[in-house]
Amino acid sequence: xxxxxxxxxxxxxxxxxxxxxxxxxxxxxxxxxxxxxxxxxxxxxxxxxxxxxxxxxxxxxxxxxxxxxxxxxxxxxxxxxxxxxxxxxxxxxxxxxxxxxxxxxxxx
Numbered sequence: 001x002x003x004x005x006x007x008x009x010x011x012x013x014x015x016x017x018x019x020x021x022x023x024x025x026x027x028x029x030x031x032x033x034x035x036x037x038x039x040x041x042x043x044x045x046x047x048x049x050x051x052x053x054x055x056x057x058x059x060x061x062x063x064x065x066x067x068x069x070x071x072x073x074x075x076x077x078x079x080x081x082x083x084x085x086x087x088x089x090x091x092x093x094x095x096x097x098x099x100x101x102x103x104x105x106x107x108x
Contacts, residue, residue, distance in 0.1 A: 004075040006030070008056050008063045012089060015080040016061035021046055027055070027062035028089065032072040040072065044089050 016028055029047040032040050049055055053064040063078060076093040 003071065005054060005070070006056065006063075006065065006073045006076040006078055006091075008058060009077065009079040010058065012063070012078050012080040013059040013061045015087075015089070016063075017059055022061050027064045028078075029053075029064050029066075030069070030073065030078055030089075030091065031066055032069040042091055 012028070016022070021027060024046075025048060026046040027049050029043070029045050031043040033043055035041045047064065049062060049064045050066070052067050054067070054070055056063040056065075065073060072095060073091070073093065074095060076091050076095070079090050079092065081088060081090050
């Protein structure tokens with residue numbers, strides 16, 4: 001079975017550039033852990049890449065995903081959005097069967 005890696009939008013890479021992530025030796029780490037109101041929860045943080053991370057690059061910036069989280073994020077889209085409630089990185093995940101209202105927690 002072919003597993004497609006996540007995609008990162010130009011807007012997400014642009015935001016990483018604005019905050020100077022790569023200049024500080026950091027990348028946007030996107031991960032999945034058990035928990036949250038729907039069973040799984042996204043973890044989004046700035047971190048240094050590790051040897052076994054999948055590295056997605058664009059506009060001189062990096063998004064990294066650990067090997068354990070990768071199957072949960074197959075073919076997902078990582079984006080950045082600015083709304084009235086705030087600005088944040090968001091994940092559109094076709095693998096999620098449901099998600100909570102805040103978009104941080106999901107189930108499969």
